[in-house]
Amino acid sequence: MENKRCYFDWAASAFGNPSSLHCEGKAAKEALEDARGRCAAVLGVPANTLFFTSGGTESNAIALFTNLVRVGNNRVISSAAEHGSVREAMVTLEKMGKPTAIIPVDSDGKVTPELLDKTLAQHNNIRFASIMAVNNETGTVTDIPALRDILKNHCVKNNLPPIHFHCDIVQAIGKIPVDISSWEIDSASISAHKIGGPRGIGLLYLKKGDKTEVLYKGGGQENGIRGGTENTQGATALADYLEKYASPQVVLTNYEQAQSRCAKLISSLINIDRCRLIPNSRSLLPTGYRHASEPHSPLPTPYIIQAAFNDIPGEVMARALDDLGFAVSTGSACSSSSPERPVLTAMGVSEKLRIEGIRISQGYTTTDEDIDLLLGAIAEVLKFL
Numbered sequence: 001m002e003n004k005r006c007y008f009d010w011a012a013s014a015f016g017n018p019s020s021l022h023c024e025g026k027a028a029k030e031a032l033e034d035a036r037g038r039c040a041a042v043l044g045v046p047a048n049t050l051f052f053t054s055g056g057t058e059s060n061a062i063a064l065f066t067n068l069v070r071v072g073n074n075r076v077i078s079s080a081a082e083h084g085s086v087r088e089a090m091v092t093l094e095k096m097g098k099p100t101a102i103i104p105v106d107s108d109g110k111v112t113p114e115l116l117d118k119t120l121a122q123h124n125n126i127r128f129a130s131i132m133a134v135n136n137e138t139g140t141v142t143d144i145p146a147l148r149d150i151l152k153n154h155c156v157k158n159n160l161p162p163i164h165f166h167c168d169i170v171q172a173i174g175k176i177p178v179d180i181s182s183w184e185i186d187s188a189s190i191s192a193h194k195i196g197g198p199r200g201i202g203l204l205y206l207k208k209g210d211k212t213e214v215l216y217k218g219g220g221q222e223n224g225i226r227g228g229t230e231n232t233q234g235a236t237a238l239a240d241y242l243e244k245y246a247s248p249q250v251v252l253t254n255y256e257q258a259q260s261r262c263a264k265l266i267s268s269l270i271n272i273d274r275c276r277l278i279p280n281s282r283s284l285l286p287t288g289y290r291h292a293s294e295p296h297s298p299l300p301t302p303y304i305i306q307a308a309f310n311d312i313p314g315e316v317m318a319r320a321l322d323d324l325g326f327a328v329s330t331g332s333a334c335s336s337s338s339p340e341r342p343v344l345t346a347m348g349v350s351e352k353l354r355i356e357g358i359r360i361s362q363g364y365t366t367t368d369e370d371i372d373l374l375l376g377a378i379a380e381v382l383k384f385l
Contacts, residue, residue: 018230019221028232035232038239039203042246045180048209051222052235055202056170057085059189060130062204062226063166064089065215067098067128074127075099077119080346081109081140083168086130087342099123103131108279108300109140109347113150120154127161132168134176137331137343137359138279139304141176144183170194170202174245175303176255180205187212192234196364197241201234245364254364255302261362261371262302268375269307274382278306278349278357303363306344308356309378312385317358320381326374329359 009020016024018032032052040047053059064086067076078090080102094100103111103119111131120126129151133144144167151163166187172178174195180188190203206212210223218227245254269275279300309317314330321328331341341354349357360374 013229016232018232019219028230032230032232032235035235035239039235039242042239042242043178043180043205045205046209048223049206051204051206051225052230052238053189053202053204053226054200054231055193056083056168056189056191058226059191059202059204060085060166060168061089062214062216063187063189063206064093064128064130066212067093068096068215069213070127073099073125075101075123075125076128076130077101077103077123077126078130079103079105079111079132079142081105081111081135081138081343082130082132083136083170084342086132086168090130099125101126103129105346107347109135109138109343110142111147113143113146116147116150117154120150126163128164128166130166130168132171133178134169134171134301135304135343136171137304137341138306138347139171139300139302139361140279141172141301144185148184171301171304173242174251174254175258175301177248177251178246192238192241195241195245198234198237201231201238203238258302258362258366261366261368262305264368265360265371265375266305269378272309272378272382274310274312276308276310276353278308278344278353279347304359304361306357306359308353308358309382309385310356312381313355314358316385317356317381320385321374321377324377324380326377329361330357331359 007024009017009022009024012020016028018025018029036050036052037047040050043050053062060083064076067074076090076093076098077100078086090100101119101123104115106112106115131142131144131147134141148165151165154160155162164186167183167185169178169188170191171194173190186207188205190205192201193199204225206225210225212225214225216227217224221227221230244250266277269277308314318328318330331343341357344354344357
């Protein structure tokens with residue numbers, strides 16, 4: 001009679017725990033490390049610099065709250081147009097005694113080299129900077145390598161220790177060409193569900209790997225960077241979706257298709273008297289295109305645009321379109337319960353436009369027919385509003 005294998009480690013996990021030493025645990029560990037290696041291959045970084053987290057928010061938090069274990073009165077700076085997870089973390093750091101400062105953004109919602117240089121000149125003891133690559137509300141692309149050079153030159157010129165450069169690349173991965181290594185950033189956050197993967201799984205890239213001292217401690221998982229039993233199934237799924245949508249050639253192909261659809265959408269919207277684009281996305285029309293292979297384009301991505309319709313609050317427009325079968329939003333889903341639009345405020349957008357703005361974001365499964373149907377629905381709403 002063949003021996004039956006019996007599982008008596010439910011206290012560790014109902015399934016194999018990657019930290020357990022038995023066969024089931026070893027199989028889970030192998031699957032986890034295989035997923036890490038696959039993610040690293042797509043992203044072009046060493047596997048030991050990637051740590052699985054629950055998503056972009058936690059990855060941002062781990063990176064930012066490392067500042068609370070840093071010795072000295074070191075200042076943390078971030079842009080005025082960051083994702084809510086970074087903005088709220090900055091508030092918490094301030095409350096806990098860590099000096100902070102906000103980098104202004106231009107009317108497109110991005111940090112320019114000039115704005116960063118000015119902020120560095122105004123504050124001392126800066127040791128950490130957080131600036132996102134692609135804005136989640138406007139689609140604005142920031143020239144990360146140019147900002148990295150500003151940070152490095154500032155430190156060399158003033159004989160200062162290096163400034164840790166953290167980059168939220170949640171909206172960049174799978175949407176624009178991203179080269180973490182050549183960008184020379186120190187940490188970055190990634191989320192699976194933004195590229196079609198499952199919710200609840202993401203990555204934190206740390207250039208120094210497990211040599212980073214973190215605030216939150218757990219059971220030592222992920223080399224002590226992120227405690228808690230690892231989500232092996234989620235990690236495998238994240239690797240699947242990175243391979244499917246974030247490899248360089250796929251990004252370029254999808255980008256060009258998204259550009260075409262976006263141009264179609266914008267060409268129609270700018271001919272609607274009651275419609276205004278925030279920021280002015282006319283640069284996404286064919287005459288303003290740059291090929292996706294051109295690195296660090298300052299143009300918005302074709303995946304996200306902001307539009308406002310005169311005398312129609314964004315929430316009303318969103319609900320009207322929802323009734324017709326079209327899902328749009330008034331901004332970040334993470335702050336949908338708040339009427340405030342901090343990103344648009346930081347860009348200097350008027351209160352009226354902020355109230356009227358909606359976010360239209362497309363993805364890999366969006367079709368030309370979908371764009372036509374959306375434009376028809378907008379025309380229908382404008383008839384009775």
